[in-house]
Amino acid sequence: MIPFLELSKHLATKGHRTSYVSAPRNLERLSPNIPQKLVPFIELVPLPLPRVEKLPQNVEATSDVPFDDAELLKKAYDGLSEPMARFLEAASPIDWIIYDFPSYWLPPIADRLGVRKVFLSLMNGWSSAAFGPSSSMVKNGTGTWSNPQSLTNMFRSGSSVHDCDVFAIRSCRELENEYLQLLEKLHRKPVIPVGLFPISxxxxxxxxxxxxxxxxxxxxxxxxxxxxxxxxxxxxxxxxxxxxxxxxxxxxxxxxxxxxxxxxxxxxxxxxxxxxxxxxxxxxxxxxxxxxxxxxxxxxxxxxxxxxxxxxxxxxxxxxxxxxxxxxxxxxxxxxxxxxxxxxxxxxxxxxxxxxxxxxxxxxxxxxxxxxxxxxxxxxxxxxxxxxxSDKSLQQHYTKNFEKYLYNNRSIPET
The missing domain is CATH 3.40.50.2000 (Glycogen Phosphorylase B;)
Known part of the structure; x- marks a missing residue:
């Protein structure tokens, strides 16, 4: 959650308005980390999770549950597809949506509304590249769109990457340029490092x-x-x-x-x-x-x-x-x-x-x-x-480049 918030804060400093969508308790945890001057630019949008059998009440983050029960949490988040679609329709026009791998169901909704899509990987390049091309990830993930209960992280990740317009990643070229180039070859999409988000x-x-x-x-x-x-x-x-x-x-x-x-x-x-x-x-x-x-x-x-x-x-x-x-x-x-x-x-x-x-x-x-x-x-x-x-100017260079790419490639309404 924190890297997504850090990216939102950077975009807000440039005058862009962002909507950060998550479950209510997650947003309560994050809200103290938003500087007062950026509050007008970052809208926190709470979407309550539906009840899922065997998932304890008020659980909203992977840190709240045993590792083996994280799949139950992802199943709960799958239940947000309709509320998310309603929010996006009401909030239109939206230029971009930035999402993580559990929300594999989000790209088709964005496509229907004409919103461009960024998949933000919180893994580094060498780990992301180890999974191979997105088509193989989907094929080897054993999940199917018609049976969400069988979905694996591999299938979710593969679908999220396959259906995005841009692959953003928490990394920088000084650390692993060869792996970032490999990701572009594997997925045949723009791969944009957004920096490492070191602690300020x-x-x-x-x-x-x-x-x-x-x-x-x-x-x-x-x-x-x-x-x-x-x-x-x-x-x-x-x-x-x-x-x-x-x-x-x-x-x-x-x-x-x-x-x-x-x-x-x-x-x-x-x-x-x-x-x-x-x-x-x-x-x-x-x-x-x-x-x-x-x-x-x-x-x-x-x-x-x-x-x-x-x-x-x-x-x-x-x-x-x-x-x-x-x-x-x-x-x-x-x-x-x-x-x-x-x-x-x-x-x-x-x-x-x-x-x-x-x-x-x-x-x-x-x-x-x-x-x-x-x-x-x-x-x-x-x-x-x-x-x-810890080079602040270097890391900000990456977030600035990402912001510039989003601005130059945003959806332009037809006149």
Missing amino acids: EEEGKRENDDTWQSIKGWLNSHTNDSVVYVALGSEFSPSQNEIIELALGLELSRLPFFWALQKQAYKPLELPDGFEERTRDQGLVWTNWAPQSQILAHDSVGAFLTHCGWSSIIEGLQFGRPLVMLPFVLDQGLNARVMEEKNVGIEIPRNNDDGSFTKNSVAQSLKMVFGDILGKIYRAEAKKLSRMV
Whole structure:
């Protein structure tokens, strides 16, 4: 949701009016992030989700449900096709509609109303290209238009790409120009990078926040580049055994750590017996929301142990933190391989047969990143990429080019 809002904010700064459509609670979460001066240009349009069997009430985002239940949420969003069509008809004229892959049903509605279509991929180019051309994605996705309950992410993505006019992507050419060129060849459509949307200085400031003051006090007690920041995202929860091995690995490394471990009601996980007591002078387990960008920006943080979601990688590299990578699902494994090739960190080894990892592999990986030999390379390469990711003028160049393309290729009413 955040990248779509960031793009909306950029378009609003140029005087364009946007309508951000989502479920009501999602919009409540986003509204505080809209600067007051942009409020007149960004209309938040709430469309309540229809009830779906087995989907808990008030669930509207993938972070609200277990990973395996995300399909139920997509099914609920499929029920928005008619309300969305009514909104678009009432809001006409509209020049462009920018959408994500779950809304595979949106292009035919836009075509009927003469609205041009942008598919915005929140994955990077190497991950997007791995799926092949959109025709193969649709064919191999096993879903059918007549049976929505059987739809897969592959089918939704393939249909969304196949039916769009423009393929926009959260990326930049300095990072992966060859993959962006490959996407154009695969899909035979304009592929426009919109930039990486790094965290802005305004978003990162929470000086008067009690939560940040407490965390900052702990971080301030450690020397520069000494702390491991651990965060595994909000959309996938590791297994109980994986939590135990990770915890014991952190303990075994003897490195200071700050672990942002949000406990989820639908999947309670327990730390090893006595872990927090044994490591109270070594690390801190934080079980509430944590301001990730501010933590990563703090001088005491020397590495980021991450699940390798694209947003987290961007954030880690923005602040020049080498990565200790523990991917679990979707594009995370491929992200880890590419980042390892770029020498910005190391992937924690797993057993080739069952995919498991051990406390020893965690500890050894951490020690390598903090070490004097390979660690020096990882730190240098992470700092090098940081200069590109955090280059405000460079990233704004991409959003400006995208805005210019939309303006020059907008639908012109017939006279």
